[in-house]
Amino acid sequence: MTPQTVKKNLQEILRNIKDLNTTFLDKGTIIGVTKNHTQDHIKAAQLAGITNIGESRVQEAEKKIKKFQHKNLITLHLIGHLQTNKTKKAVSLFDIIQTVDSQKLAEKINKEAKKINKKQKIFLQINISKDPQKRGLLEQEVLFANQNIQKLSNIEISGLMTITANHLNEYELRKCYEKMRKIRNTIQSEGLYSCVSLSMGMSNDYLYAIKEGATHIRIGTLLFGERGQ
Numbered sequence: 001m002t003p004q005t006v007k008k009n010l011q012e013i014l015r016n017i018k019d020l021n022t023t024f025l026d027k028g029t030i031i032g033v034t035k036n037h038t039q040d041h042i043k044a045a046q047l048a049g050i051t052n053i054g055e056s057r058v059q060e061a062e063k064k065i066k067k068f069q070h071k072n073l074i075t076l077h078l079i080g081h082l083q084t085n086k087t088k089k090a091v092s093l094f095d096i097i098q099t100v101d102s103q104k105l106a107e108k109i110n111k112e113a114k115k116i117n118k119k120q121k122i123f124l125q126i127n128i129s130k131d132p133q134k135r136g137l138l139e140q141e142v143l144f145a146n147q148n149i150q151k152l153s154n155i156e157i158s159g160l161m162t163i164t165a166n167h168l169n170e171y172e173l174r175k176c177y178e179k180m181r182k183i184r185n186t187i188q189s190e191g192l193y194s195c196v197s198l199s200m201g202m203s204n205d206y207l208y209a210i211k212e213g214a215t216h217i218r219i220g221t222l223l224f225g226e227r228g229q
Helices: 005-019 038-046 058-065 084-093 103-115 139-149 170-188 206-211
Strands: 028-034 052-055 075-078 096-100 120-125 155-162 198-199 217-218
Touching: 005 038, 005 206, 028 038, 052 058, 058 075, 058 084, 075 084, 084 103, 096 103, 096 155, 103 120, 103 139, 103 155, 120 139, 139 155, 139 170, 155 170, 170 198, 170 206, 198 217, 206 217
Parallel strands: 028 052, 028 217, 052 075, 075 096, 096 120, 120 155, 155 198
Antiparallel strands: none
C-alpha cells in the first residue's frame, strides 16, 4: 500500500462526499482506521493529508506510535473497546477515546487523567441499533449517563459515537443516524455545548452517515484495502 494509492483512494472518497452537497468537506473529519495495518499505513495516510488516525487496540497502537516520528502531527482516536485494565495506557496515548460505554469506565478514565493532569476528550458510545453483539449505552440510558459523566473534572464529552448492527438497509441506517443526531442535539440543548461531534459511518455506509449529520467517519478498507494487506 503506497502513499499514492492511499491518496488516490482518498480522492475517490472525497468526490463521493462532494456529490452529497453537504458541509462535511469544510467541517468534517475522516479518520483513517489502521487496525491490523502497519506503521507505514499511518505514514501513507499522513502523506495523503489524513491527520486523524483510528486504532482499536491499545497495545497495537502503542507499538506503532512508539516508533512513529511525527506522532505530534496526528490526532489518535481509540475506536475499539477499552478494557479497564488498559485505561492508564489509553489515557497516556490517545487524544480522543471514542468508546466510553459506561459510567464506570468514564470514572476510571477520569482517575487516570487526573494523575497526569490531562483533560481527556471522550465520545459516549451508543448502541443505537440495540444490537446484542455491539457495545454501548442504550438510547434510554444516554442522558442520565451524560449528566453524571460531565461532572467528572478531567473528562470532556466531545461527542457521540456508534457502531451499528451489520446488514442494515439504507432506511434503517439513516434512522439510526438520525436518532444519534437528535440525542446530540438534546445533550447540547441541556447545556453541554462541548458535545459537538458525531462519529458514525464506516467504509460501507459513510455516505448515509454524512447525510444524517456525521462529523467524523471512520474509513479503513476504502483507504487501505483489506486488513493485513
